[in-house]
Amino acid sequence: MNAYFRLMRLDKPIGIYLLLWPTLWALFLAKRGIPDMDLLIIFTLGVILMRSAGCVINDFADRKIDKFVMRTKDRPLTSGEVSEKGALILFSFLILMSFGLVLMTNFLTVQLSIVAVFLATLYPFVKRWSNLPQFVLGSAFAMSVPMAFSATLDEVPFSAWLVFLATIIWTVIYDTIYAMVDREDDLKINVKSTAILFGKYDLIIIFLLHLLLIVILVMISQEFQLGNYFNMAIVITTLLMFYHQHLIKDRDRANCFKAFLNNHYIGIVILLGIVLSF
Numbered sequence: 001m002n003a004y005f006r007l008m009r010l011d012k013p014i015g016i017y018l019l020l021w022p023t024l025w026a027l028f029l030a031k032r033g034i035p036d037m038d039l040l041i042i043f044t045l046g047v048i049l050m051r052s053a054g055c056v057i058n059d060f061a062d063r064k065i066d067k068f069v070m071r072t073k074d075r076p077l078t079s080g081e082v083s084e085k086g087a088l089i090l091f092s093f094l095i096l097m098s099f100g101l102v103l104m105t106n107f108l109t110v111q112l113s114i115v116a117v118f119l120a121t122l123y124p125f126v127k128r129w130s131n132l133p134q135f136v137l138g139s140a141f142a143m144s145v146p147m148a149f150s151a152t153l154d155e156v157p158f159s160a161w162l163v164f165l166a167t168i169i170w171t172v173i174y175d176t177i178y179a180m181v182d183r184e185d186d187l188k189i190n191v192k193s194t195a196i197l198f199g200k201y202d203l204i205i206i207f208l209l210h211l212l213l214i215v216i217l218v219m220i221s222q223e224f225q226l227g228n229y230f231n232m233a234i235v236i237t238t239l240l241m242f243y244h245q246h247l248i249k250d251r252d253r254a255n256c257f258k259a260f261l262n263n264h265y266i267g268i269v270i271l272l273g274i275v276l277s278f
Helices: 002-007 014-031 037-061 085-100 107-126 133-142 144-153 158-189 195-225 228-248 253-277
Strands: none
Touching: 002 085, 014 037, 014 133, 014 144, 014 158, 014 253, 037 085, 037 107, 037 133, 037 144, 085 107, 085 144, 107 133, 107 144, 133 144, 133 158, 133 195, 144 158, 158 195, 158 228, 158 253, 228 253
C-alpha cells in the first residue's frame, strides 16, 4: 500500500498545491467571492485525484528510463514494487473517480474535462518527441480554470482565458526550473524538456516569462477590477520571482529544486490577493 501511496506522489503534495491554487483562483474569480461549497469540494477532490493519476501515468511512461535518473531511480514502478498492470488499474480507477466528480457539474464542464484528461495523459509521452512538454503540462494544469468558470457560470468568458494563460506561463516557468534539476541526466537518456531547449539562454527566457506573467496578472487585475489587495499580491509575487532568479543563477541542482518548491508561495499570494479583493 505504501508503494501505491508513493506512486501517486501523495507523500510529496507540492504537485497538488501547484494544481490547486489556479483552480481556486478561478473558482473565486468566477463567483467574485466565496465559491459554492459543493464546487469547492468537487474541484479540490478532483485536483487530488487528477494529480495522482498524472503521476501514475507519468511513472508508467518513464518506467524504463527512471532508473537512469538520480532523482527517480527508486520510484515504485522502476524498483518493481508496483507492477505495470497494477499501475494501469490504479490510473483507470483514479480517472473514473475524477469523472464521477465532474458528472456532478454541468455538460460544458464534462466536455472540458475530456480535454483535461487527454492532455494529462499525453504529457508524459511528449517528452519523447518534443522539447515543449512543459507547455503540454501547463495546458493540462490550466484546464481546471475554464472548468471552474463553466461549473460556476455555465460558460467560459474571455476573462477566464487570461487566467488560463497565466496558469500555463506559470507552469512552464516552474517546470522548466524543475527540469533544470534533471537536465544532465535527461540529455544522456534523450528525454526532452524546455530546460534543454532553452540551453544557455534558460535564465534569460525564464526572466522574460516572469515579466510576461506579471503583465498578464496586471491584465487580470484590470479585467476583474480587483484593486489594491491584488496589486499588492502582484508586487509580492514579483519579489518572489526575483528570489527565484537568485536561486537558479548558478544552475545548482539543489537551488533549482528549492526555487521550484518555492513557487507554492506564488500560488498562495495570488489567491490571497483575489480573496481579499472580494
